[in-house]
Amino acid sequence: xxxxxxxxxxxxxxxxxxxxxxxxxxxxxxxxxxxxxxxxxxxxxxxxxxxxxxxxxxxxxxxxxxxxxxxxxxxxxxxxxxxxxxxxxxxxxxxxxxxxxxxxxxxxxxxxxxxx
Numbered sequence: 001x002x003x004x005x006x007x008x009x010x011x012x013x014x015x016x017x018x019x020x021x022x023x024x025x026x027x028x029x030x031x032x033x034x035x036x037x038x039x040x041x042x043x044x045x046x047x048x049x050x051x052x053x054x055x056x057x058x059x060x061x062x063x064x065x066x067x068x069x070x071x072x073x074x075x076x077x078x079x080x081x082x083x084x085x086x087x088x089x090x091x092x093x094x095x096x097x098x099x100x101x102x103x104x105x106x107x108x109x110x111x112x113x114x115x116x
Contacts, residue, residue, distance in 0.1 A: 026079040035072035039064045050101045051077060051094065052086070062105035073102055 030036060039047070043061035050057050057065060065073065077098045081091045 026075045026082070029071060029075040030079065033069065033072050033075075035068065035076055038068045038072060047101065048080075051098045052080070052089070057101050057105060059108055062108045065102065065105045066109045070102065073098070 039061075043057075043064040046055065046057045046061045047065055049055040068076075074095075077095060078091075080086060081089065081094055086094075
């Protein structure tokens with residue numbers, strides 16, 4: 001039983017190490033641009049759900065997403081895809097799907113607000 005636990009730990013370590021090596025470039029972009037500090041957790045969850053599941057992003061979170069910036073948005077999506085938990089997803093499909101909320105939010109933020 002102990003050898004099974006050691007084996008499991010080594011497998012997890014191997015996959016974690018491989019994922020860490022694969023994410024080096026995106027991690028550098030994220031670090032250099034302080035990407036992880038630019039959105040609040042509720043908006044991160046809304047954006048994640050809209051990209052990796054189904055859902056919409058509120059106008060408040062659209063503001064945060066656009067404030068995050070395209071470079072950070074892309075790097076965070078790509079880094080998420082490099083996680084072994086998402087290995088069954090099509091990267092091309094998810095990246096394409098990530099562009100839709102970005103464009104929708106950009107249009108919402110750039111559009112003139114209706115006058116009262």
